[in-house]
Amino acid sequence: MDVEASETADFLASVHPYDSLLPDELTRVAAAFRQVECEAGSNIYALGQRLEGLYIIAEGRVDVRDRNGAVVSILGPRNSFGERGLLRDGAAATTAVAQSATRLLLLPAEEFRRLIAARPAFARFFDRSRPTENRAPDLATTRIADLMTPGPVTCPPSATVAEVARTMRDRQVSCLLVMQETQLTGIVTNRDLVKRALAEGLSTDAPVTGVMTADPITLAPDALGSDVLHAMLERRIGHLPVVDGERVIGVVTQTDLTRHQAISSAHLVREIADAEDSQALALVVGRIPDLLAQLVGAGNPHWVVTRLITDIADAATRRLLRLAEERLGPPPVPYLWLACGSQGRQEQTGVSDQDNCLFLSENAIPEHDSYFEALARFVSDGLDACGYYYCPGEMMATTARWRQPVQVWRNYFSGWIRKPDPMAQMLASVMFDLRPIGGEVSLFRDVMSETLALAATNSIFVAHMVANALNHAPPLGLLRGFATIRSGEHKDTLDLKLNGVVPVVDLGRIYAIQGRLQAANTRTRLEVAQQSGIVSPSGGRDLIAAYDLIAETRLRHQVARVRTGEKPDNFMSPAALSDFERSHLRDAFVVVKTMQSAIAHGRAAVL
Template identity: 60%
Template sequence: MTPAPETLFQFLSAIHPYDAMEHAALQSMIPAFDVRRFDAGAQVYALGQQLDGLFIVFEGDVEIRDEHDVPISLLGPRNSFGERGLLRQGQSVTSARAVTDSTLLILPADIFHKAMAEVPAFRKFFDRSRVERPQKTDLATTRVEELMATSPVTCPLDTDVQTAARQMREARVSSICVAEGGRLRGIATIRDLSGKVVGDGLPFDTPIRRVMTPDPVTLPPSAIGSDVLHMMMERRIGHVPVEQAGKLVGIVTQTDLTRFQAVSSAELVSEIAHSNTAEDMAKVTARIPQLLAQLVAGGNRHEVITRLITDIADTATRRLLALAEASLGPAPVPYLWLACGSQGRQEQTGVSDQDNCLFLDDSVTDADQPYFEALARFVCDGLDTCGYVYCPGDMMASNPRWRQPVKVWRDYFASWIKTPNPEAQMLASVMFDLRPIGGTVALFENLQAETLAKASANSIFVAHMVSNSLKHTPPLGLLRGFATIRSGEHKNHIDLKHNGVVPVVDLGRIYALQGQLTQANTAARLEAAMAAGILSASGGQDLRDAYDLIAETRLDHQAAQVRAGDAPDNFLSPTSLSDFERSHLRDAFVVIKSMQSAVGHGRGMLS
């Protein structure tokens, strides 16, 4: 029996986005709906079929399957489906089958597209593309290429200090870059000239190379303004040259930053960089949750927020390394401290433990080991004091296993790739997210490229890594809702980290492995994978949109907890969300499950 128009109006009035429409507009839409009945087991539409409209379940149950015929959703009354196909040339990207006798409402494609164009609530609900948050013009959202002076004053190495000073005076700048063949060799500032030339009474024909700071730290044009400010605060410098592909392309000074309001993260970085004990640093890191809440309230995107928070951990680590060396003396051989996990990916939130390791130069001897044991213990204990609690799996430099010469690390990776048992898969997953924090970066560069090449060429290892990446699944329940935690402290909640963010992190790592991509950050991996053709533009955009929504929901949840005076965590009650938010979050989980299915079936994998 076909529902009466009044019945359809009442039904749709209780469903978003129809409940946001003017009553007259919804009344005029009612006659356009086609009512169709499907017996249990009947196919509603096939994969790749041209769709003639948007489907809404009025009665019954409908199962949605992906392109590999894997069930991804079971929908009941009030649920919509088919919109992704309508938004992509009208061809279905899934298949649908009635599980029970079902009655479906079909809104014709032309009416659907008309509503998308004319009804904001309709467009907001069905358009899954990335929603840009309102942003302020500040250092957290401004790229260095927009801040830098593109024609820095330069001079050769043999220029005398008087000539260099005249160049600076004529250009009305406070520094001069010393370059050779377009490559930066050093930088000299007004302070260098006054302190080293005038203060030490050097003759005016002294070559600039004698007073310059050689091989200064630099940033790429793609860095953000906060990177500049944090570097200035930590290193107590006022000028940061900008290099791209080894060439000097600009410079950013403190003057360039004065028109911007410094983000609060810079204050924390500065205070940590000037702290003399881990206890002093802990007073600063205790303010991270409040910083997170402020950044979320300011409309910053999740990748900006996690980057700024990770910068604080990086600074704390480097400061502890400096304090360790001040206490223990200079290191007997070169070393490199690296972070893995969320810090390695620059994805820390208000809840983070520590994951780190230590690479030692191959010249290290047994007699040197006590020094590095003491250094690692100093830093790991200090990080724990600062709130970055010890890794539950003991994956820290304080564990001798993760404090080894480069040749041992090379053997580690080689053995994991050759024999990908469960432990090897887990360890490789963690170690592929390594990022240098402090020390001699050269100890890692060759090993990273070498390991990626060997790993991607070993099809058995890749297959095991793919299998390992599918162990974290989205919290999708078979009966339309979410698969919440069944017992314990977090009963009836979903884990936004392990069942939301981590599945995308794992997929991003697989794409990086396929393409030998050196990026550690998940968003950067997805973008690089799309650029390299490893991930299709449509699938990659869907996955990026899903990741954005889940990551931002996680930060919104943590920020709300901080504002309520609670400690932030990753456990969200779906009942705290509106119907609109639950629908979009569930759709995001469906996208992730579909992408996991694609990877699991070998689509796009290297042979």
């Protein structure tokens, strides 16, 4: 294999679904690709043009545009495009333009169609057909051959702990198979290195046989995803070798299962992209509770689940924007639709309202507002029909105040920071979570960095933000109990949103302001705040662990309701938890309360 084909094979091994190919087939497929270099601004193909094959981005960015020239997708490395036209009549269904200098890999059309016909994983990944029934993604019935990572990394029994650790680091894997020639004798994971070597003070020169799991359980490639889940849960393991006869052909890990969930959510995104109206969108989005139950049931961490759920809301919003433009005609000036709140932070669960706004070009004039009011109404009505109910505070682009030229938005932000009254604090809290969803992204360029710089240097504003954040207190009662809701429909329950995750969200936002952190996602804010010294290593670790427990308890509660045929909500009775779970949840709330106290006294960095 020549150098170029070898580099292509290495690259494809990290791209789904090529990572499902066995090593020999991956080598053959890699040799079929050819490289294409594109200059910034050049067309890769135009609408209606005959497609040469499937494109994968190796380096650079690509805009995919519809027939009206509107950008429908901005793609980066490892994204593929062109499959829609290839699976129809071979003609491009969109226009693809290199946004920057871009290097592409082109898989010829014949080879692409052969893989679709021969490999179920390819057919499933690229299939745009609509299912005949409404059912949840089928991890449990998926063959392990379509889930596993082929070509496992191995080491001999004579390898030392240090050699194993370096190999895992260099190859970026979480396990090694210990092989005596062609015979599988054991498996060693990153967890083994921590628990059996590091924690026990074992010499780094010790042989791997002293820390590995000998004669590990294996599964055949025709076993099902349910077999993987059962084995992992029963034995509390996260890695399973896959053996075909006596030949080791791969490893299936918890990461592989997570990737499968991402593909399942991507299937919903594909259906959304093809939806003809808001009613069709609502049918797709209506499957979110089932997807939520599957993602949580498969053991995915909360930040993976909420990211995938939010991706569906993003796709629905972009589709509604395109449908609005088809109805209303092209916009009179460029615009950008942004989400705030949980969608802006990529933290949506099974129940969410909508919080959004419009940034308009500086060339906008009052006469243009009727167009953007109609566009905002169409999109917000469509989102409401999909289950993203109207914001009770009307924090939506349908309100004239929240669809304005960029300079007006800059004035909003600077005014709120200069005069931080309670209303300004509330508005600023929402707007610091802004994230572009669809339209001209350049309209948002530098706005957030400028605003963060202005806010971070205004100690009075930061103090007001801290005081506002302390209004959301964890539900801690006396005598190691919980402070539950005292009356009304949700009497004797905990509000896991308002008193659970929101206090941590508020802390993350303050850290972002203090450190001028661009991230909108709460967990990312906490991680970066810890890394940059805004909070101490110990305080950061405790807060992240507390947030993880609270957020995952909230998701498990929502899934429990879904499984009993109820709508997901945020109100959980403490009686639903075991004594052990209640104790740990209360400890998590104590951590949050402690960090709130620290930031109130200006001590976040020293905890």
